[in-house]
Every structure is written in C-alpha cells, then in structure tokens.
Amino acid sequence: MLDFEYTISTKIFFGKNKTMKLGNELNHYTKRMLLVYGGGSIKQSGIYDSVHKIIREHNITCKELSGVQPNPRISSVRNGIKLCRQNGLDFILAVGGGSVIDCAKAIAAGVPYDGDPWDLFLQGDSKIKRAIPIGTILTIAGTGSEMNGNAVITNEETAEKLAIHSDLIRPKFSILDPTNTFTVPKEQTAAGTVDIMSHIFEQYFSLTKGAFIQDRLAESMLSSCIHYGPIVMNEPENYEARANLMWTSSLALNGLLSYGKITDWATHAMEHALSAMYDVTHGVGLAIIIPHWMEYVLNDTNAYKFADYAKNVWGFTESDDMSLAKESIEKTKEFVRQLDMPTTLRDVGVNKHKLTEMAKKSVPFGDIGKFKKLNERDVLTILKNAF
Amino acid sequence: MLDFEYTISTKIFFGKNKTMKLGNELNHYTKRMLLVYGGGSIKQSGIYDSVHKIIREHNITCKELSGVQPNPRISSVRNGIKLCRQNGLDFILAVGGGSVIDCAKAIAAGVPYDGDPWDLFLQGDSKIKRAIPIGTILTIAGTGSEMNGNAVITNEETAEKLAIHSDLIRPKFSILDPTNTFTVPKEQTAAGTVDIMSHIFEQYFSLTKGAFIQDRLAESMLSSCIHYGPIVMNEPENYEARANLMWTSSLALNGLLSYGKITDWATHAMEHALSAMYDVTHGVGLAIIIPHWMEYVLNDTNAYKFADYAKNVWGFTESDDMSLAKESIEKTKEFVRQLDMPTTLRDVGVNKHKLTEMAKKSVPFGDIGKFKKLNERDVLTILKNAF
Numbered sequence: 130m131l132d133f134e135y136t137i138s139t140k141i142f143f144g145k146n147k148t149m150k151l152g153n154e155l156n157h158y159t160k161r162m163l164l165v166y167g168g169g170s171i172k173q174s175g176i177y178d179s180v181h182k183i184i185r186e187h188n189i190t191c192k193e194l195s196g197v198q199p200n201p202r203i204s205s206v207r208n209g210i211k212l213c214r215q216n217g218l219d220f221i222l223a224v225g226g227g228s229v230i231d232c233a234k235a236i237a238a239g240v241p242y243d244g245d246p247w248d249l250f251l252q253g254d255s256k257i258k259r260a261i262p263i264g265t266i267l268t269i270a271g272t273g274s275e276m277n278g279n280a281v282i283t284n285e286e287t288a289e290k291l292a293i294h295s296d297l298i299r300p301k302f303s304i305l306d307p308t309n310t311f312t313v314p315k316e317q318t319a320a321g322t323v324d325i326m327s328h329i330f331e332q333y334f335s336l337t338k339g340a341f342i343q344d345r346l347a348e349s350m351l352s353s354c355i356h357y358g359p360i361v362m363n364e365p366e367n368y369e370a371r372a373n374l375m376w377t378s379s380l381a382l383n384g385l386l387s388y389g390k391i392t393d394w395a396t397h398a399m400e401h402a403l404s405a406m407y408d409v410t411h412g413v414g415l416a417i418i419i420p421h422w423m424e425y426v427l428n429d430t431n432a433y434k435f436a437d438y439a440k441n442v443w444g445f446t447e448s449d450d451m452s453l454a455k456e457s458i459e460k461t462k463e464f465v466r467q468l469d470m471p472t473t474l475r476d477v478g479v480n481k482h483k484l485t486e487m488a489k490k491s492v493p494f495g496d497i498g499k500f501k502k503l504n505e506r507d508v509l510t511i512l513k514n515a516f
Numbered sequence: 517m518l519d520f521e522y523t524i525s526t527k528i529f530f531g532k533n534k535t536m537k538l539g540n541e542l543n544h545y546t547k548r549m550l551l552v553y554g555g556g557s558i559k560q561s562g563i564y565d566s567v568h569k570i571i572r573e574h575n576i577t578c579k580e581l582s583g584v585q586p587n588p589r590i591s592s593v594r595n596g597i598k599l600c601r602q603n604g605l606d607f608i609l610a611v612g613g614g615s616v617i618d619c620a621k622a623i624a625a626g627v628p629y630d631g632d633p634w635d636l637f638l639q640g641d642s643k644i645k646r647a648i649p650i651g652t653i654l655t656i657a658g659t660g661s662e663m664n665g666n667a668v669i670t671n672e673e674t675a676e677k678l679a680i681h682s683d684l685i686r687p688k689f690s691i692l693d694p695t696n697t698f699t700v701p702k703e704q705t706a707a708g709t710v711d712i713m714s715h716i717f718e719q720y721f722s723l724t725k726g727a728f729i730q731d732r733l734a735e736s737m738l739s740s741c742i743h744y745g746p747i748v749m750n751e752p753e754n755y756e757a758r759a760n761l762m763w764t765s766s767l768a769l770n771g772l773l774s775y776g777k778i779t780d781w782a783t784h785a786m787e788h789a790l791s792a793m794y795d796v797t798h799g800v801g802l803a804i805i806i807p808h809w810m811e812y813v814l815n816d817t818n819a820y821k822f823a824d825y826a827k828n829v830w831g832f833t834e835s836d837d838m839s840l841a842k843e844s845i846e847k848t849k850e851f852v853r854q855l856d857m858p859t860t861l862r863d864v865g866v867n868k869h870k871l872t873e874m875a876k877k878s879v880p881f882g883d884i885g886k887f888k889k890l891n892e893r894d895v896l897t898i899l900k901n902a903f
Contacts, residue, residue, distance in 0.1 A: 143519060377729050
C-alpha cells in the first residue's frame with residue numbers, strides 16, 4: 130500500500146425526500162446563486178419546482194444556466210462564468226448527472242480565474258487556486274462526480290475532452306435521493322451501471338502490491354453493480370436497487386478505492402476521445418472499450434489480478450490464473466450484453482477511418498495507463514478490436 | 517437501506533513518516549495545546565521526542581496529561597479539563613490508542629461544559645454543545661476512535677463504563693503511520709484485531725433489509741482482519757499487514773458501515789460492564805463474549821445473516837443457512853484461538869458470583885441489542901455460557 134492523504138469532505142444527504150435539506154445548506158453559503166441543469170427532465174419530475182420553492186423561501190437570488198448537454202461543452206462553462214461574474218453569484222447548485230455537475234465544477238474554478246477556462250484543462254490542475262463553492266442534487270447514478278473533485282469537459286471546437294482534478298471543486302454537499310433516479314431511461318441506467326464499474330476497474334487493476342483492503346472494497350462495489358444492474362433494468366422503481374447503485378456510485382470514485390494505489394485510467398482516456406468525436410454516452414463508450422482493453426492488457430504477469438476478479442466478484446473457483454482471467458473477461462462481456470448495450474464501435478456509428486485520429490486523441494499528453502502502459506499504436510489496436 | 521446523513525471530515529495522513537505533517541496541521545488550530553498520552557511507550561519509540569521537536573519548532577506552548585490508562589478514567593478527564601482551563605489551552609493532541617484518544621475527546625467536550633464531565637455520559641449526547649478541536653497520532657490499530665466521534669470512559673468510583681457520541685469530538689486530523697504499530701506487543705495486537713472485527717460485527721449483524729453495499733463492504737473488512745490478523749502475530753514488522761489492519765480499523769468505525777443501517781452494540785455493552793469491573797483489555801473481553809453472543813442470538817429468522825458471513829467471509833459453499841451459520845461461529849472461535857487469546861471469563865479472572873452484577877451493569881439504560889434484543893436475563897445466560 131502506498132502512502133496517502135485522505136479527506137472526503139462532501140456532506141451527503143441520502144434518502145427519500147432529502148431535498149428538504151437544501152434550504153438549510155444553501156443558507157450556509159449564499160444569497161446569490163447559479164442553478165445549473167440540463168434538459169427538461171428535472172421540470173417533468175418536479176425537482177425543478179421543489180428547488181425553486183426552497184430558493185424563494187430562503188430569499189435567495191437565482192440565475193439559471195440550462196441546457197447543459199451530455200459531454201458538457203466549454204462554451205456552456207464560459208456562459209456560466211459570465212452569468213456568475215455579471216450577477217455577482219457566489220455559489221452554484223448543480224441539479225442533474227455527471228455532465229451538469231462537471232460543468233458546474235468547471236464554472237466554479239473558472240469564475241475566479243483570470244483567463245479562458247480551457248487553460249485550466251490544458252495547463253494542469255495547479256492552475257486552480259480558488260473556486261466558488263458548489264452543491265449538487267444528483268439525478269442519475271454513475272458519475273461519482275457528486276463526491277469528488279474531478280470534472281471532464283469537451284472543447285467542441287477542437288474535439289478534445291479533458292479533465293481537471295482539485296479538492297477545491299469537490300461539492301460541499303450532495304443530495305442523493307434514489308427516487309430521483311426512478312425515471313432514468315433504460316439506456317442511461319445501463320450506461321450508469323457500466324460507468325460505476327469502469328471507475329472501479331480503473332482503480333482495481335493496479336500493480337500496487339499489498340493494497341488488500343482497497344482491492345476487497347473494490348470487489349464489494351463491483352458485486353453491488355453486478356447484483357443490482359440487471360434488476361433496475363426490469364424494475365426501474367426498485368428502491369433498494371436504485372439506492373445501492375447510487376451509493377456505490379459515490380463511494381466508487383470518492384477516493385476510497387484509489388488512496389494508497391497507483392490507478393490506471395486508460396479506458397477513460399480512450400472513451401473521452403471517442404465521445405469527444407462522436408458524442409456517445411460515456412457509459413456506452415466504456416461498455417464497448419473495457420472488454421477489449423482487458424483482452425489486450427492481460428498477460429502472464431498481471432493475470433493474478435484478473436483471477437482475483439474472477440474469484441471474488443464472479444465466484445469462480447480455483448483454476449490457473451490465466452484461465453480464470455479469461456473467464457472473467459467473458460463474464461464482463463456477457464454482463465454488458467445482459468444490459469442491452471452496444472458492444473462494438475460500429476454499433477454507435479463510428480467510421481473505421483476515424484480510428485487513427487481517435488487513437489491520437491486518446492494520448493494527448495503521451496502514453497496512457499499504469500496497469501499496462503499504452504502508446505498510440507496499442508490504443509489503435511484496441512480500437513480496431515472494438516470496431 | 518435506511519436514509520442517512522454522512523460526513524467523515526477527519527483528514528487522514530497515512531504512511532511512513534507522516535508525523536512530519538503535524539506542524540502544518542497544528543498551525544491551523546493552536547498556539548497553546550494539551551498533549552495527552554499513556555505510559556512510556558511513546559517515549560521508548562521516539563514519537564514523543566519527534567512531537568516535541570515539532571511543537572518547539574512551531575513555538576507552541578504545550579502542557580501534558582500523561583499516564584492515561586487502558587479503560588480511561590473520568591478522573592483523568594477531569595485532570596485534563598483542569599489543565600486546559602488553567603492554562604488557556606485550545607487544542608488537544610492525543611498520541612496513543614483508543615484509550616488516549618477517547619480521554620482526549622472527553623476532555624475536549626468537557627472544557628466548555630459547565631459542570632462535571634460525567635454528566636455528559638449520564639445525560640445523553642445532546643448535552644454536548646461545543647468542544648475544543650483535537651488531533652491524533654495513532655499508535656495501535658483497533659479502536660477506530662481516530663476517525664469518529666465516539667468516546668468511552670470508565671467511572672472508577674461507580675464501576676460504570678459509558679459512551680458519548682458527537683461529531684463535535686471527531687478528530688480534525690489523524691496521523692496513521694503503520695510503523696508506529698510495529699512495537700505493539702502480541703497480546704495487544706491480537707486484541708486490536710478482534711476489536712476491529714467486533715466493530716464490524718456490531719454493524720454487520722443487522723436486520724435492516726437491502727443495505728447490500730454496506731454488508732459487502734463489511735465482509736471486505738472482515739476478510740482483511742482474517743487475512744492479516746495471524747500474519748502480524750508472527751511478523752510484527754510486516755508493513756503490509758500493519759498498514760491494512762490500521763486502515764481497516766479506521767474504515768470499520770467511521771460510519772461507512774453503519775450509515776443506512778440499524779446497528780447492534782450488545783457485545784460492546786456487555787464488554788464495557790466486564791472491563792469496568794475487571795479492567796480487562798477491551799479486545800480480549802470481546803474475543804470471549806462474541807462467539808457466545810453469536811450462539812445465543814442465532815435463530816431460524818436471522819440465520820441467513822450468519823450464512824452470508826460464512827459464505828462471503830469464510831468461503832463456505834452452499835448448504836442450508838443454519839448449518840452455514842453454525843460453521844461460521846465455529847470458525848470465529850477457531851480464529852480467536854489462533855490469535856492465542858483467552859476464551860472464557862474464567863481465564864481473565866472473573867469471579868462467577870459477580871456475573872449477576874455484570875449482567876445488571878450491561879443494561880444500564882434498559883434492554884440492549886437491535887439484531888436481537890437482550891434483557892438482563894439474556895445477558896446473564898450469555899455471560900454464564902462464556903464463563
């Protein structure tokens with residue numbers, strides 16, 4: 130296990146009707162806030178009205194940035210920054226999923242930054258010196274963004290999708306009401322489950338020795354996804370399933386699995402290139418890429434990690450590590466199919482001639498991956514295998 | 517899963533030589549502090565000198581409360597409060613294990629309280645309105661106190677051992693250097709491992725339905741104890757083992773396993789009565805009581821929980837729930853023996869004629885336990901079985 134420093138400061142309100150806690154929390158932070166959300170779904174579900182009622186009751190001035198898209202754009206971020214500066218807003222409430230929350234985080238870091246916010250993505254996290262506080266009401270399980278300091282934004286002009294990481298943009302509070310995810314459509318639900326699993330894989334598949342407790346916790350979380358993922362597909366209003374997926378999602382990417390380990394993040398780099406070029410849902414892209422990444426990186430040296438995954442998550446009994454590893458990859462593929470997800474890049478409309486460009490965009494700052502280092506050629510092979 | 521509110525705000529510095537972070541942390545909080553510790557072990561190990569060097573370098577005035585005993589006494593708490601008030605101290609650094617940290621917490625709550633600190637234990641947690649901040653340097657894995665808001669104190673005059681719980685006494689930071697536990701003697705090491713497991717059991721054995729992720733996380737932590745517990749007995753300087761036990765210990769009682777569930781705490785109530793009367797090491801008392809508690813509470817309705825424990829922690833394969841349950845209890849007993857721990861109350865010098873009084877002291881505020889409610893007569897039977 131490696132040394133680490135650990136603070137997970139986000140306050141979580143978990144359960145039915147926890148939106149009622151919003152007023153008290155907002156009171157700590159603001160009288161002038163920005164509300165960030167996506168399309169119309171929060172209006173249909175009634176969350177929008179509930180939030181506005183609370184804002185009015187607490188005499189808070191509120192401006193809105195709506196229409197934040199999946200794979201949120203730097204142009205939305207720029208608009209949000211302008212709204213905050215022009216109206217003297219000092220707090221952001223994000224109501225939505227990962228895209229909305231990530232957009233809010235980038236705005237939060239951008240407001241006090243003297244320059245274009247895309248600089249923060251290009252020039253490294255140390256550029257982020259301050260941020261205005263944010264809170265979230267989560268409406269889809271998957272991102273983990275509600276409890277961490279990460280944000281991923283797409284630059285639509287350059288078709289780049291890049292991330293920032295800073296404790297300064299970690300939400301002060303997040304409201305997690307599983308009933309808010311009851312209306313998430315099937316495809317998004319499946320994508321969310323795979324997204325959670327992908328976050329776990331990126332941290333689980335590591336060559337760090339002796340991080341036993343982190344690895345066992347990761348397997349617990351994978352088990353939760355595997356157990357409840359198919360259930361919510363058939364029973365979207367199953368509270369137990371939605372609650373377990375929602376809480377697993379937050380725990381999977383809040384630091385609990387990564388502190389003390391070297392983590393990978395190669396499949397995310399590839400998926401970010403894919404969805405920057407094709408605007409594919411993040412979890413869908415991951416579902417296509419992950420099994421092919423697994424097959425490509427598996428070798429005699431690292432097969433023991435896949436064997437752990439086979440035994441402790443899928444319940445396979447003793448066999449040699451390589452056989453177990455291959456079985457676990459087959460199981461992963463089968464699981465993705467069980468969630469009715471696309472399994473090839475062709476399925477989501479990718480043009481074969483774009484794979485070279487996609488591979489190039491996957492390695493914007495050099496080789497990717499720590500479990501197995503991948504260069505542009507490796508990535509191209511994986512993408513071709515996934516086509 | 518039940519609704520919950522979650523904040524785990526303690527900042528953790530985990531790894532070798534993390535004591536070097538102390539100065540920077542102290543700078544945030546104090547120029548006049550109280551240092552609390554137990555016997556001479558921190559002087560032998562050199563931690564005492566390291567801490568004083570840092571305190572001097574940062575020009576911090578420091579008074580000391582030393583000699584805090586296992587099962588810390590309310591008299592030590594009173595002395596600490598007096599020291600803080602007389603010298604205008606506004607921060608407490610606890611260097612030691614659970615006893616030292618719990619004593620520091622009780623002092624922290626007692627300093628701003630107008631009255632005798634034992635009131636806080638008798639009259640309920642709502643009496644705690646303020647506390648001065650504390651930090652810790654942990655020297656033994658087991659307590660979990662380094663990352664939570666609980667403290668257990670013994671009143672030596674009345675032979676009572678009671679607890680307080682408040683977020684106000686949660687440490688602001690804790691320094692966890694596994695090498696600081698290399699010199700913990702065998703008996704204390706074993707007691708620490710059982711202490712961690714007991715905390716997990718109290719939260720795992722619950723009738724709350726659908727807290728799947730919490731239950732799987734609990735099993736991960738139990739696996740860590742079972743894997744590394746015997747290793748550290750033979751290899752006290754095995755860093756990987758000490759590190760995993762130390763981090764498991766903090767995670768096991770910081771709220772991660774309890775939020776969203778009803779928890780039990782009956783074996784702790786019994787053990788507190790035992791160690792208040794006989795000054796037995798907490799983990800030793802638990803090692804004796806737990807298997808007998810398991811045997812007594814097991815019934816057809818709750819056997820499924822023990823069956824989960826048998827399958828997911830001990831790796832038993834399918835059988836009927838009751839058979840699995842019994843096998844898991846046998847395994848638990850065997851594990852305690854493997855750690856060379858006493859297995860009966862007689863082994864630790866308990867007088868049979870005192871069991872009635874011990875049972876009475878186990879239920880100071882009425883029936884105990886939520887997994888299975890126990891009255892004074894139930895407790896007496898368990899204690900007799902454990903004799």
